[in-house]
Amino acid sequence: MKRLIIGLSGASGVIYGIRLLEMLRDIPDVETHLIMSRYARLNIEIETELSAKYVESLADEVHSHSNQAASISSGSFKTDGMIIAPCSIKTLSAIAHSSAESLMSRAADVVLKESRRLVLMPREVPLHTGHCKLLYEVSMLGALIAPPMPAFYNHPKTIDDIVNHSVGRVLDLFDIEYSGVKRWHGTSSSSQSVDREKAPEVLVADPDQATS
Numbered sequence: 121m122k123r124l125i126i127g128l129s130g131a132s133g134v135i136y137g138i139r140l141l142e143m144l145r146d147i148p149d150v151e152t153h154l155i156m157s158r159y160a161r162l163n164i165e166i167e168t169e170l171s172a173k174y175v176e177s178l179a180d181e182v183h184s185h186s187n188q189a190a191s192i193s194s195g196s197f198k199t200d201g202m203i204i205a206p207c208s209i210k211t212l213s214a215i216a217h218s219s220a221e222s223l224m225s226r227a228a229d230v231v232l233k234e235s236r237r238l239v240l241m242p243r244e245v246p247l248h249t250g251h252c253k254l255l256y257e258v259s260m261l262g263a264l265i266a267p268p269m270p271a272f273y274n275h276p277k278t279i280d281d282i283v284n285h286s287v288g289r290v291l292d293l294f295d296i297e298y299s300g301v302k303r304w305h306g307t308s309s310s311s312q313s314v315d316r317e318k319a320p321e322v323l324v325a326d327p328d329q330a331t332s
């Protein structure tokens with residue numbers, strides 16, 4: 121049995137958190153605790169055809185963003201960790217400074233102090249030095265930073281493919297297997313002898329040949 125806290129903050133990309141919840145709902149023996157910030161709720165309306173009510177229905181337990189007395193506000197309530205997807209710069213900053221001004225940052229701080237796994241999917245572009253410093257600080261505190269940067273070795277065809285791959289790779293960090301991740305298994309021998317018939321755009325071993 122695993123128990124995971126899923127946080128959706130107000131950065132663009134609420135679909136990442138929603139997809140996580142959808143995946144976890146279909147995996148037996150995983151209990152999910154959901155926190156959504158006010159702007160995450162707004163972004164669900166702006167960015168998707170879904171409702172906050174639907175997103176809440178995916179979780180085993182839903183906590184109010186302002187309820188500092190929730191179970192997950194205490195380290196004595198055991199969890200396997202927390203994923204914040206997407207993670208806004210504001211929430212990143214709150215976590216870096218242990219400000220615990222909301223349940224989201226309090227729960228993340230508890231996960232860190234208990235040496236449990238905290239995975240952040242920050243979304244902002246471009247990043248200034250202050251953002252980079254915050255990422256460095258949370259990394260030093262033990263958080264894992266998994267920005268939703270798409271991979272292309274798996275040849276995504278749809279936005280769903282891109283989202284599923286990023287989210288599936290985050291679940292890898294909790295040893296939760298999601299069958300939708302297309303894994304890289306290497307080339308047949310070495311990167312110097314890629315089978316160009318089978319995977320013409322996978323790797324360009326010799327950059328000089330790329331233009332030929």
Ligand SMILES: Cc1cc2nc3c(=O)[nH]c(=O)nc-3n(C[C@H](O)[C@H](O)[C@H](O)COP(=O)(O)O)c2cc1C
Pocket residue numbers: 128129130131132157158159160162163166207208209210211243244245
């Ligand atoms: C449509 C929309 C997109 C946004 N995208 C981002 C984003 O990608 N990254 C970010 O840090 N903030 C973004 N914001 C701003 C945050 O929502 C805002 O800073 C908010 O106060 C974050 O609070 P929260 O972390 O408690 O959700 C966006 C806001 C809106 C309305």
